[in-house]
Amino acid sequence: MKELGIDMEEIRRRMSFVGLSKEEIQLLSGMEAFALGHADRIVAAFYQHLLAFKETRALLKDQPTVDRLLASQKEYLLEIFSGRFDKAYFERRLQTGAVHHRIGLAPKLYISTYSFYENILSRLIAAAYEHEPDRGMRRDLAVRKIFRIDMVLALEFYFHSYFLEMKTRLDENIKEMDDFTRMVSHDLKEPLRGIEAFSSFLLEDYTALLDEKGKRYLNFLKESAVRMKELIHDLLTLVSLSRKGPNLENVDLDALLTEVKHDLEFSIQQRKAKVQWTPHLPTLYCDRIQVGEVFKNLLSNAIKFNTKTSPSVEIAVREEKAFYTFSFKDDGIGIDPRYIAQIFRPFERLHPQDEFEGTGVGLAICKKIIEGYGGKIWIESKEGEGSTFFFTLPKRPKQRGNDHA
Ligand code: ADP
Secondary structure (H helix, E strand, C coil): CHHHCCCHHHHHHHHHHHCCCHHHHHHHHCCHHHHHHHHHHHHHHHHHHHHCCHHHHCCCCCHHHHHHHHHHHHHHHHHHCCCCCCHHHHHHHHHHHHHHHHHCCCHHHHHHHHHHHHHHHHHHHHHHCCCCHHHHHHHHHHHHHHHHHHHHHHHHHHHHHHHHHHHHHHHHHHHHHHHHHHHHHHHHHHHHHHHHHHHHHHHHHCHHHCCHHHHHHHHHHHHHHHHHHHHHHHHHHHHHHHHCCCCCEEEEHHHHHHHHHHHCHHHHHHCCCEEEECCCCCEEEECHHHHHHHHHHHHHHHHHCCCCCCCEEEEEEEECCCEEEEEEEECCCCCCHHHCCHHHCCCCCCCCCCCCCCCCCHHHHHHHHHHHCCCCEEEEECCCCCEEEEEEEECCCCCCCCCCC
16 A cells, blocks of 8 residues: 555545445445355356456466465455455555556456446345345445455556556666667777878878868868767767766855856856856755756857857755755757757757757756656756756755666
């Protein structure tokens, strides 16, 4: 129950929602003798019912399975009419969902099974209370109400198990894809190094033999190899994010941003950029390399995608209850709102290389890092009027269950 965040308080709420009163529970507990008298027959009829349909028949693989199923059904019937609806009872209902998922009993079949029980019990209760139809009806209703609660619990756990299985499969697929990308990228690096090195040798040692056109072609070849190397490097950074779990520690973000600014000093000076931030950014429990990467990408973009003689970047942070919202505001070229979703996808760029250099992976890396922490990243921008990138980081990063480290 803990796994789904269900406690007895929640169960009581559900009981009152379906209108199952204490009095009705007492009515059920007074029916132990009725249950003992009919349980075997009901379970036998239930077995015949399962045999009658191809889908359910297929689940009755062997005698031990059948024996287990019939024993558990009998136990369930006796439990209902004992009226002991305690924590252990509801744990068992959730477990039913786990078993259904394991054996492949789809909800459509399982729900129909309940209507089979309801029909058969209705008839038996009506016969038992033939002379007191009112009392019989109240018991019949009570059974239906507890069935509703039990059915929903089993369904919830069924879908919970289903979700976990899908998530495991998805994680495996992602890991396979990442492994493949890493392998291919590593293999590509080797021939690229050769192309870059030999075009450099040609340019240095055979320059006299080349005319201007030849030199231009060779330079172009070398630059293409360098660019390809950058693309591979960024691609590897992107995929390695899902392999390595974050290295969490308390990080002074003020000091981290100062460090990042220092690393970008060359372009800051070259572009005469003014970078300012709210003093005292918080200390946060995070991976300093990953958050440093986010800062670096956003800050370098804010300077790069700016045609002003002296770009200005303002970084701020707002504290919320469970997280911080950071913003990187620039007075650069801005983005046409139509392309906003696109820029967070790997290798998506809005400008040609000769206008603004880059690989188009920086924001995809930021998104992956931030979402890995359970945060969000978004942008507000107007073309020609600058952009503000916002992102949130929780004070306590979410537990990551899919690290492949
Ligand atoms: P890169 O900077 O290598 O092109 P990014 O993934 O960092 O790759 O950015 C993707 C695209 O988003 C950029 O090519 C650019 O078109 C746009 N972009 C990113 N940051 C800004 C910004 N601050 N102002 C305007 N456009 C931006």
